[in-house]
Structure formats: C-alpha cells, structure tokens
Amino acid sequence: MRRITRIVTVGATTAALALTATACGNKSSSDTASSGDSAGAKAAIAYDVGGRGDQSFNDAAFAGLEKAQKDLKIKGSAAEPSDGEADADKIQRLTELARAGNNPVIGVGFAYAPAIKKVAAKFPKTTFGIIDDASVTDKNIANLVFNxxxxxxxxxxxxxxxxxxxxxxxxxxxxxxxxxxxxxxxxxxxxxxxxxxxxxxxxxxxxxxxxxxxxxxxxxxxxxxxxxxxxxxxxxxxxxxxxxxxxxxxxxxxxxxxxxxxxxxxxxxxxxxxxxxxxxxxDVADSVFNLIKSVQDGKPQSGEIRYGLDKDGVGLADSxxxxxxxxxxxxxxxxxxxxxxxxxxxxxxxx
Known part of the structure; x- marks a missing residue:
C-alpha cells in the first residue's frame, strides 16, 4: 500500500509524481506550488475532510494560498488528509510542514484543534493558523473564525x-x-x-x-x-x-x-x-492570505481574528x-x- 504525493507548480503544464511508502495504507497527497519565491519564504495549509477539489471549503483555503504565492512571492505547500485518520496523523502532518520551514502552517477546519495545540507548543517561532476554531490558544496561534x-x-x-x-x-x-x-x-x-x-x-x-x-x-x-x-x-x-x-x-x-x-x-x-x-x-481565502502576509510583514496575527458581515467576511454571492x-x-x-x-x-x- 502506498501514499501518492503530488507536487504541482502553479502556471506549469506538467506535474511530477513522487511515491512514498506509508504504513497506514490510506491515500493522501500534498501539493507544492511556487510562484517566484524570491525571498525563500514558505507557507503551508493542511486540508480538511474532502481535500482539494471539494468546490467549497478546502478550495477556498487553497485560493488564499495561491493568492499569496502570486502576490507575495512565497512558496506554498498543501497537504491532503487520509481516510479515517486520527489526531496522530494530523500531528505528524503539521510537524512535517513546520520542520520543512513553512511559516505559517494553517490547519483547515476545527478537526485540527488538538493537533495544533500540541505542535504549536513544539515550534514556538512558527505561527499556526486554524480555521473555524477558537478553542486552542497560544501566542503563536491565530484563530480564523467566521459569523x-x-x-x-x-x-x-x-x-x-x-x-x-x-x-x-x-x-x-x-x-x-x-x-x-x-x-x-x-x-x-x-x-x-x-x-x-x-x-x-x-x-x-x-x-x-x-x-x-x-x-x-x-x-x-x-x-x-x-x-x-x-x-x-x-x-x-x-x-x-x-x-x-x-x-x-x-x-x-x-x-x-x-x-x-x-x-x-x-x-x-x-x-x-x-x-x-x-x-x-x-472569506476563507482572504483569512489565509492575511495570515501569511502578517507573518511576512513581521507582525504575525495571533488570537481570535473574526470575520462577519460588517467586514464582508461572510455574505451572499450574487453571481x-x-x-x-x-x-x-x-x-x-x-x-x-x-x-x-x-x-x-x-x-x-x-x-
């Protein structure tokens, strides 16, 4: 049983496939996209259940990462969840992303709360973001929440x-x-x-x-x-x-x-x-982008960052x-x- 890791470059027409062995037997993947990377800055998101291509929550988070790649010239990575995974799997995923030098590392969804609480304590110089959860707090954790x-x-x-x-x-x-x-x-x-x-x-x-x-x-x-x-x-x-x-x-x-x-x-x-x-x-996309930009600007967000109607953080589409x-x-x-x-x-x- 093997895990497929997908590496994609934004704007490129080809993708390289790397195969790595896994003990759990579940399929997961990670996307790495680069758009300039002039300063060597890196940021990462870890997808929620459903992963990339859900036409909804996860894709909105990726849009924010993609915008940061283009506008801020950072290198972005995105890691897929595996089927039926436990908190230990999320801890391992976040740990690997932090060890790779990504800052910030963002967990997409409240299910990452226990993992972020543990991993953030081990990497105090890395900013961790979590979307849709305000229960885990620390100086290096940004809680991106919505009304x-x-x-x-x-x-x-x-x-x-x-x-x-x-x-x-x-x-x-x-x-x-x-x-x-x-x-x-x-x-x-x-x-x-x-x-x-x-x-x-x-x-x-x-x-x-x-x-x-x-x-x-x-x-x-x-x-x-x-x-x-x-x-x-x-x-x-x-x-x-x-x-x-x-x-x-x-x-x-x-x-x-x-x-x-x-x-x-x-x-x-x-x-x-x-x-x-x-x-x-x-506005998950902007919340992801804003957190990445805050880290790049040297003023990383932390604590609760709330998006409501008053800030157009939530609303109705009129397309x-x-x-x-x-x-x-x-x-x-x-x-x-x-x-x-x-x-x-x-x-x-x-x-």
Whole structure:
C-alpha cells in the first residue's frame, strides 16, 4: 500500500509524481506550488475532510494560498488528509510542514484543534493558523473564525422569498456546533421573513463519522428526500457532500444554495450552476492570505481574528444573474444585512 504525493507548480503544464511508502495504507497527497519565491519564504495549509477539489471549503483555503504565492512571492505547500485518520496523523502532518520551514502552517477546519495545540507548543517561532476554531490558544496561534450564522440568515431570507411551496430544506454535513450555526441562522432568516415557510433539517452523519463532509451521494440522497417532501429550495452546509444536494435540486428544477465558496463559479458544478440561486460565502481565502502576509510583514496575527458581515467576511454571492434580477429578494437581503450590522437583528448560533 502506498501514499501518492503530488507536487504541482502553479502556471506549469506538467506535474511530477513522487511515491512514498506509508504504513497506514490510506491515500493522501500534498501539493507544492511556487510562484517566484524570491525571498525563500514558505507557507503551508493542511486540508480538511474532502481535500482539494471539494468546490467549497478546502478550495477556498487553497485560493488564499495561491493568492499569496502570486502576490507575495512565497512558496506554498498543501497537504491532503487520509481516510479515517486520527489526531496522530494530523500531528505528524503539521510537524512535517513546520520542520520543512513553512511559516505559517494553517490547519483547515476545527478537526485540527488538538493537533495544533500540541505542535504549536513544539515550534514556538512558527505561527499556526486554524480555521473555524477558537478553542486552542497560544501566542503563536491565530484563530480564523467566521459569523456563519449571519450569512446563513441572509440565505434564509432569500429562500423564504423565492419558495413557492412554502417548504425549504437545510442539510448539514456532520452534526457539530459549527454546522449548527449554519442551521440556526438559516432557520431564523426563513422564519423572520415568512413564518409560514417550513424548514426541513437533516444531518448526514454524526461525529466521529465525518463522511457527511466528503461523500456527495449522502448529500444527494438527503436532498432527494427533502424534494420528495415538497422542498423547492435546499441549502447544504456539507463541504464536498453538498455537491450531491446541488445536483439533486438542479435535476428536479429547484433552487440550491451553496456554501463557503461562490459555488455558481466552481468549475466542477458548472452543469448545475443555473440552479444555484446564491451561496453563503466565507472569506476563507482572504483569512489565509492575511495570515501569511502578517507573518511576512513581521507582525504575525495571533488570537481570535473574526470575520462577519460588517467586514464582508461572510455574505451572499450574487453571481447568478437570475438572483440579481429578483429585486424584491435582493431588497429584503440588503435590509436584513444592514439590520444585522446595526445590531437590530441578533442572529442565533444554535437552532
């Protein structure tokens, strides 16, 4: 059994494949991309469940690393997770990235919290970033967190306004406190906009099973079940699994709402883009870029760095022309956004 490590250069047309043996027998990969590297600075990200190509969370993190490569002339590395891995695997991955001289080293997702806590203590001169977790703290740890519930509230407003069946759906990948923030905001946005609209909520898996973030078939089946119950708008916060729900909604001629990245513009979802009403975006790309830049500038970020509606850290994408033409919907969304920023609406973080 072998592990495949992929090395890619940005802008190049070829990739070199290096094979290394592994004892665990699971497949993982790492991408290394260079764009100048004039100062020898290096940064790395370690992907969450689903890995690169999820059209969502992980791809957003890579976009930030890629921007840093181009704009800051650093060398970037990205390491893939393996199937069913334990914290020990994450510790080894982060340790290898830190030993290689990467600074910062960024864990994409709350699952990296235990590993970052241990590895950051061993490399005090290296800055570690963790996305979506504020529980582990140290002088050299930056907690990149988002007000997901605020963006989800706006999605709820839009869903309630466009629904004709008065039934909409929410699909969470894995039932964790983080994903419950998405659910809570969405449900509140729907109810505040139209109390007559029913919200169907479902989670794909329960911890410690995180397949709900990585298996599109699970998302597709859940969405089909909600469609059968007359849902005509489905919002999925489920990483790669969410692509299955988008497919199901599109084939049924109903609306889907994407998450994390602007999924209307994701190449892997181009077949279904016309059915993606909007997406709840998290500016993961800028959070990654900003952390890398802070280290390069000699003023590394640390502690909680929060991104909300007030800083455009979360929001709704407006790439679909069909969405932007819905003036009453856009008006309701803009009004809700301003009221959240002004403190007139407080969005719940639990359903």
């Amino acid at each position: 997901e519930e605020q963006g989800s509230y706006l999605a709820g407003v839009a869903a309630a306004k466009v629904s004709k069946s008065k039934t909409v759906g929410f699909i969470g990948g894995v039932e964790t406190p983080l994903i419950k923030k998405f659910e809570a905001g969405f449900e509140q946005g729907v109810t505040d906009t139209d109390p007559k609209v029913k919200v169907l909520s479902q989670y794909l898996t329960q911890p410690p099973n995180f397949d709900g973030f990585s298996k599109p078939d699970l998302g597709k089946a859940a969405a089909q079940g909600q469609l059968d119950k007359k849902a005509d708008v489905i919002y999925a916060a489920a990483g790669l699994a969410g692509s299955g729900s988008i497919e199901a909604a599109a084939k049924a001629g109903k609306w889907a709402i994407g998450v994390d990245s602007d999924q209307y513009n994701q190449k892997g979802l181009a077949t279904y883009k016309d059915s993606i009403l909007t997406s709840v975006t998290k 679909n022309p069909a969405f932007t033409k819905m003036t009453d919907v856009i008006g309701a969304v803009d009004k809700a956004k301003q009221e959240i920023i002004d403190g007139k609406i407080t969005v719940k973080t639990t359903p």
